Amino acid sequence: MKNRLIQNRRRFLKNSSLATAGVLLAPLGSYSLGPRAGYSGQSALLGGSPIRTSPWPEWPVWNNATDDELVMKTLRSGVWSRAGLVNEFEATWARETGTSRCLSVVNGTNALITALLQMDIGAGDEVIVPVYTFIATVQAVLATGAMPVFVDTDLQTFQIDTSKIEAKISSRTRAIIPVHILGLPADMITINRIARKHNLLVIEDACQAHFAEINHKRVGSFGDAGCFSFQNSKNLAIGEGGAITSNNQSFMDKCYSYHNYGNPYGASVGNVSAGTAIIGNKLRWTEYQAAVGLVQLKRLEEQTARRNSNAAYLRSKIIQIPGIVPYKLYDHVTRAAFHIFAFRYQKETFKGLSRTAFIKAMQAEGIPCSEGYSTLNKMPYLANAFQSKNYRKMYSARELDINKYNERNQCPLNDRLCNEEAVWIFHSVLLAEQKDMDDISNAIEKIYQNAEDLKKLQ
Ligand SMILES: *Cc1c(COP(=O)(O)O)cnc(C)c1O
Secondary structure (H helix, E strand, O other): OHHHHHHHHHHHHHHOHHHHHOHHHHHHHHHOOOOOOOOOOOOHHHOOOOOOOOOOOOOOOOOHHHHHHHHHHHHHHOOOEOOHHHHHHHHHHHHHHOOOEEEEEOOHHHHHHHHHHHOOOOOOOEEEEEOOOOHHHHHHHHHHOOEEEEEOEOOOOOOEOHHHOHHHOOOOEEEEOOEOHHHOOOOHHHHHHHHHHHOOEEEEEOOOOOOOEEOOEEOOOOOOEEEEEOEOOOOOOOEOOEEEEEOOHHHHHHHHHHHEOOOOEOOOEOOHHHOOOOOOOEOOOEHHHHHHHHHHHHHHHHHHHHHHHHHHHHHHHHOOOOOEEEOOOOOOEEEOOOOEEEEEEOHHHHOOOOHHHHHHHHHHOOOOOEOOOOOHHHOOHHHHHHOOHHHHHHOOOOOOOHHHHHHHOOOHHHHHHHHHHEEEEEHHHHHOOHHHHHHHHHHHHHHHHHHHHHHHHO
């Protein structure tokens, strides 16, 4: 009854010019009665008022007053190819990740490819990857001619299930790519222990995990190399961009050389008078990219802190709603990046309301969310790679039997996560105020209360 009154009042306010006065809306915030409020207005999909109509923070962030200057100065200088600002960004990123070297490259995908190639990974090698990741992790392995081997997902953490890694190691396994997916650190302590035991290289895919930490040490500094992305959606957004971090000097010299046509670099790759030394590519940054990166870097610390506190608050609220199981962090994680705020939705508890319908209802309440990744081990690119000229030269027909490959690479828990349970909220939502997080938990509560009626819409 009370909720009905609130609804009517909201509708009235919405339709009256007074609503724009803002102040009148403030007392309506009082329906956030603390944890487990049992909020139960009518679902927006069923004709009720949406929980939220005001916008969420935009992404990426740009402040003309503070951000234009360096970029404009760079444009007007005419020094646009790699020079001082790129060096400065790399030195800063190495320091921030706690590594001795950083190399910028055009994107995260090519950071991974470069790292794999300069570790001499290629034809005949197997590389272990989590199945719950962005497609680029796997494409990078295929770009080298190696075989990706998928490991199933730990549903609690959304990360690679370390208890299933050793069963996937063969005499051909050369490396493992742990991905700190969703910006939540993977269990690097266990992964590094397994890697040492089996003599495997470790390349961290930290493309979503800027400034995430394990035991107060930043990700990207745990493996033989770390790879980052600065694509527009990432927590440090440049539009496009990537980086490799490492403490291995000769490896980083090789990566530098590779990203610059294979020309000699540092103490390890060739000597200048002998000419081009190794197989190369061209993956360099522009100066104005570095300028945008340096500007964005200034706010990354504050944004990361805010995402962490809002995520912890929101988690503590939604964990109390039946059928909602938020991400779990490993014990040694001291900070996450929260590229995505994720939880699992268990429809049995919501009267069988499908995840698709749940997400639609959330969006109608003004809460942006999505289903996240599809099952990467079941897409056509794998069979296509195996049919390619290069793969047929590198592997025997038996090794390229896609049915056998699929059999070995089944990941049933990940199927459930992707096809039925995962719900994602994008990181920029976590940059709002703490009280805005109540809108999210209230929306879920409301859908929980309306599940029966919402199901009839299906
Ligand atoms: C974004 C991303 C990449 C690729 O980065 P790009 O800059 O888009 O090439 C690789 N791995 C993961 C986990 C990512 O999220």
